[in-house]
Amino acid sequence: MSNRTTDNIRPRGVLTRMKPYSPGKPIWEVQRELGIEKVTKLASNENPIGPSPLAIQAIQAYLTDIHRYPDADTLDLCAAIARKLEVAPEQVLVTNGADELITLLSETFLEEGDEVIVPSPTFSEYEFGANLMGAQIVEVPLREDYRYEIADLLAAVTDKTKLLYICSPNNPTGTYLKKQDLYALMDKLPPHVLVIFDGAYSHFVTADDYCDGLELVRQGYPLIVTQTFSKVYGLAGIRVGYGIASATILHNIRQVKEPFNVNALAQVGAVAAIQDDAHLEATRDMNALGRERLYDDLQELGFKFTRSMSNFVLVELGPDAKSIYDQLMRKGVILRYAGAWNLPHHVRISIGTPDDHQVLINALREVLQESKEQLALSTQKD
Ligand SMILES: Cc1ncc(COP(=O)(O)O)c(C=O)c1O
Numbered sequence: 001m002s003n004r005t006t007d008n009i010r011p012r013g014v015l016t017r018m019k020p021y022s023p024g025k026p027i028w029e030v031q032r033e034l035g036i037e038k039v040t041k042l043a044s045n046e047n048p049i050g051p052s053p054l055a056i057q058a059i060q061a062y063l064t065d066i067h068r069y070p071d072a073d074t075l076d077l078c079a080a081i082a083r084k085l086e087v088a089p090e091q092v093l094v095t096n097g098a099d100e101l102i103t104l105l106s107e108t109f110l111e112e113g114d115e116v117i118v119p120s121p122t123f124s125e126y127e128f129g130a131n132l133m134g135a136q137i138v139e140v141p142l143r144e145d146y147r148y149e150i151a152d153l154l155a156a157v158t159d160k161t162k163l164l165y166i167c168s169p170n171n172p173t174g175t176y177l178k179k180q181d182l183y184a185l186m187d188k189l190p191p192h193v194l195v196i197f198d199g200a201y202s203h204f205v206t207a208d209d210y211c212d213g214l215e216l217v218r219q220g221y222p223l224i225v226t227q228t229f230s231k232v233y234g235l236a237g238i239r240v241g242y243g244i245a246s247a248t249i250l251h252n253i254r255q256v257k258e259p260f261n262v263n264a265l266a267q268v269g270a271v272a273a274i275q276d277d278a279h280l281e282a283t284r285d286m287n288a289l290g291r292e293r294l295y296d297d298l299q300e301l302g303f304k305f306t307r308s309m310s311n312f313v314l315v316e317l318g319p320d321a322k323s324i325y326d327q328l329m330r331k332g333v334i335l336r337y338a339g340a341w342n343l344p345h346h347v348r349i350s351i352g353t354p355d356d357h358q359v360l361i362n363a364l365r366e367v368l369q370e371s372k373e374q375l376a377l378s379t380q381k382d
Contacts, residue, residue, distance in 0.1 A: 014134045021124060025334050036332040040359045042350040043336040045171070045201070045312050047234030049286060049353065051269070052279040055235060058272035059265045070264035077262070080271045081242055085214055090247040093254065094270075096261045098200055098228040098241030102129045105196060105224070105243075107256045109162050110135040117156050117164040119148065121172060121341035123198065126165045135162070146173035146306055146314075150185045157193060164189070167198040168213075169205060172341055172348040174308025179211035186221045194249070195223040201310040203232035203280070204287050210309065217244050224249055229266075231311060232283050233273040238266040287311045290351040297361045301368070312350045314338065321345045324367055331363040 024043025031039055074094040082089040095101040106129030110116065116130040120139040130137050140156050143149045153164065166185075168177045177185075186195065197213035205212075213225040224245035230236035240262060243250065273279070294313055298305050304316040317324050325337045325347050338346035352360070 014131055017131050018128065019124075021128065022340055024336050025329070027334070030329060030332065030334055034330060034332070036330075039332045039334065040352065040356050041334045042352050042356060042360060043334045043348075044236070045231055045310070045350045046236050047232065047283055048290075048351070048356055049234065049279075049283055051234040052273040052276040054272040054276045054279070055233070055269040058268045059238075062265060062268045066264060068264065070260055070262060070267055072259040074262050074267055077240075077242075077267050077271050080274050081244075084274050085244060087214065087218060087244055088247070091217065091244055091250065093243045093245070093250045093257075094262050094267075095241045095243070095257070096263075096266075097230060097239040098198070098226045099125055100239075100261060101226050101241050101243050101253075102126060102196075102198075103132065104253050104256055105163065105194075106130060106133050106135070108253045109194060111162075113160065114162040115158060115160040117153060117161060117193075119153070119165065119167070119170070121146075121338075121343060122165065122167045123171045123200075124340065126167075126196075130163075136160075142170075142173065142175070146170065146175045148175070148177045148181065150177075150181050150188075153185060154188055157190065159192075161190075161193050163196055164193050165196050165198065167200070168210075169201045169308065169310040171201065171310070172312070172336070172338060172343075172346075173306055173314050174201075174310040174312060175306065176205065176207065176210055176309045178209045180209070182211050182213065182216070186216060186223065189222075191222065193222070195221075197223055197225045199225050200228045200231055202227060204284060204311045205309040206288055207309055214244060217246070220246065222246075222249075229270050229273060232280060233270070234279070234283070235266070235269055235273055238263070238269055240266045240270045286353065287351050290354070290357060293354070293357055294349065294351065297357075301361075301364065312336075312348050314343070314346055314348050316346050318345050320371070321347055324364075324371075327367045327370070328360075328363050331366065333360050333363045 027039045027041050078089045078092040081092045102125045110133035112134035114135045115138050116135050117138050118126045138156050140152050199212050202212040216223050224243050226243050229240040306314045336348040
């Protein structure tokens with residue numbers, strides 16, 4: 001028998017536990033599959049007004065230098081982030097999206113059998129990182145209206161707990177941990193637990209009792225704040241995220257990081273974007289208005305939703321949620337179906353431009369009308 005076969009090559013055992021990430025459906029895929037030209041994507045919490053014009057200019061100006069390797073230490077970008085967030089440059093680590101940082105944190109701190117506390121439902125990459133390293137996930141369900149209860153998180157801690165994730169505002173619920181609760185949690189946790197405070201959506205929060213975690217890093221708590229250029233800064237396509245923590249924690253993570261993890265165009269684009277306050281403010285303002293408008297229209301249509309501090313809203317469409325999601329897709333509107341979070345009656349809707357919003361609401365009205373007509377037809381037949 002020929003030995004030319006790959007059938008006996010065995011991947012690591014932990015891979016059997018790993019579910020592939022299911023991203024929002026891209027615009028091109030819907031265009032190709034359904035033959036629709038105009039597609040409105042409200043599925044991945046991207047910036048609906050696009051990237052900062054300053055970032056585009058900076059990237060264009062850098063193009064002739066892309067034959068050179070990028071700065072492995074991302075010094076200019078660390079300095080720009082440090083200035084903006086009022087931390088020392090040594091307290092900043094830049095990565096290929098915040099996703100990479102979550103994997104790096106797992107590779108740095110997790111051994112097989114360690115425990116990772118993950119509230120539920122939340123962003124799935126935390127589980128991915130833990131599974132990758134053979135660690136155990138300890139899920140802590142959020143309470144009513146997806147509220148964080150710190151007593152539940154504390155009760156889940158054991159001697160084996162290494163990491164505890166807090167996503168605030170949380171994806172997909174839009175709910176957040178109040179400042180007083182964050183301090184109470186940090187003060188009560190045993191010192192061997194590193195808290196990962198995922199602030200991917202911090203910039204969209206308008207509540208006064210919110211805390212983005214940065215002041216706790218400045219005070220020396222064992223906490224890393226992760227943020228991203230993919231959301232408010234509109235640079236999801238070039239992949240830049242970062243962590244803010246003590247220099248010691250970041251030193252540990254640097255030991256497992258690839259040297260050139262952030263490409264040169266991403267670095268110059270991000271340096272420009274973080275200085276573009278006008279773009280940031282325009283994005284936040286549009287989001288705050290868009291969120292209210294979405295609430296009003298959902299209320300009028302009779303749907304329940306969770307009030308959000310982010311750039312998306314979790315909406316309960318009921319038992320027909322998957323069918324409504326599919327029908328909207330056929331009309332060129334992409335939402336995120338929440339089945340993967342074990343919320344089969346829900347969708348998550350990203351806040352878009354006023355035009356995106358109108359397209360969504362018109363399409364939703366059409367879908368509901370068509371369902372009514374079909375129901376009437378089928379009861380006539382009966
Ligand atoms: C809560 C949360 N954290 C992190 C990320 C990852 O962001 P990035 O695009 O920087 O990898 C996302 C992306 O959707 C997210 O929702």
